[in-house]
Amino acid sequence: MIKVLIIDDEPMQREGIMRLTPWEDFGAEVIGAAGSGMEGILLAREYRPDVLIVDIKMPGLSGLDVIARLREELEAEYIILSGYGEFEYAQQAIALGVCAYLLKPLDDEELSAAVRLAADHIRERRVHLHEANASEVIVTHLDLPEEEPVRGYLLHAVRHMEEHMAEPITVREVADELGLSVSYLHKLFARCGTSFSAYLTDCRLRRAGQMLREGDEKIYAIAAACGYQDTRYFSKIFQKHMGVKPTEYRHGKEALINSAPPS
Template identity: 90%
Template sequence: MIKVLIIDDEPMQRQGIVRLTPWSDFGAEVIGAAGSGMEGILLAREHRPDVLIVDIKMPGLSGLEVIARLREELEAEYIILSGYGEFEYAQQAISLGVCAYLLKPLDDEDLASAMRLAAEHIMERRLHLQAAKGAEINGTHLDLPEEEPVRGYLLHAVRHMEEHMAEPITVREVANELGLSVSYLHKLFARCGTSFSAYLTDCRLRRAGQMLREGDEKIYAVAAACGYQDTRYFSKIFQKHMGVKPTEYRHRKNL
């Protein structure tokens, strides 16, 4: 689920955004609504939102000051709300990397478009969560210990998982392939800060996301190619980890 925080000093606008926006359409929920920049910063630090909708001009801290303070602490998408007379702030907002710059009075469809764009960026980040660290094996990433033969065992295990992803892979099968005990293989993955099952799920969902982005296969075909024979279960797992259903994810990338 995508967590949204709203920061706006105008009560009617703030409450209208909370109540009238169809958050479930974006796989999102509002986790807080602040009436000032400082309150917004405190809520953001507490709840770690994925999207912040921020009024650009508020008493005390402005929306731009809020974003400047938080962008080094949060990996989030920012949607700015601005009055017609505040275009001079647009360039600074762009330099801060805001996702969208919306004019007041706020149009519902403009906000919906901004949320769809923000959701797409968030999905991409979640799919590539480990992309900045670890070893890359066929597009999959894992923090590997430096010593041998531990590194070699893990590389072999991951390659086997990638090559046989469509099959019902078990930890015992992979352990046998490596000539290891099941308990020792579990310990190797634990040393990387994950588990065998969690990493296998990550591999499968990463492949599923790639197929949904780059192809037009039916959802059941994507599920089967990633090792899920039950399409309903695949959709449930995908939504749990990605915040949206596979059909919604594909729809968003085509917008």
């Protein structure tokens, strides 16, 4: 989910932005609102927002002061709000790398377009970050599409599954991690000819198979490490998908499971 912080000394404008912007359409949520530049800086340091909507002219620290202080601390996108008489600030705002420069009174469609653009920039940044770490992910039996950012989203999802194998993993949790809707994440896996739950089961059972082959841990310990707290249920699922019981697999009957498990 994309986290948004609003910094504006005008209460009515703050409230209007919070209430009238369709945040869910962009996979975003407002995590805070501040009435001054200093309060905004403190909230930003605490909650680490992805997008900041900042009024350029406020008592005390201006919006430009806020951005100048935070730009070295946060990987964030900034949307500036400015009055008609403040065009002289535009060049400074551009120099600070703001995502959008909007004039007041705000147009709802222009604000929505700016938020969408900022959210897209954040997602692109996340994709590149996770692609840089993608060499650590072993993607098995997942036919990844070539186009971006779809490929990056799927790699990120798989990496999350691999890293949190022992925990209860839900599609909602992974979708939130990627800043996507649940329905869109389901569609991404469907494009690869599988489903989220099927691929998660595949990941868990292949990890279990690796642990059975390479170590001598108890079956219940392997089950727990792969996200199954009920050992009997784990054995049942393992046999259904792999064709043999975990103990048989361990004792060298790999010849029965050379083919990939069914989806």
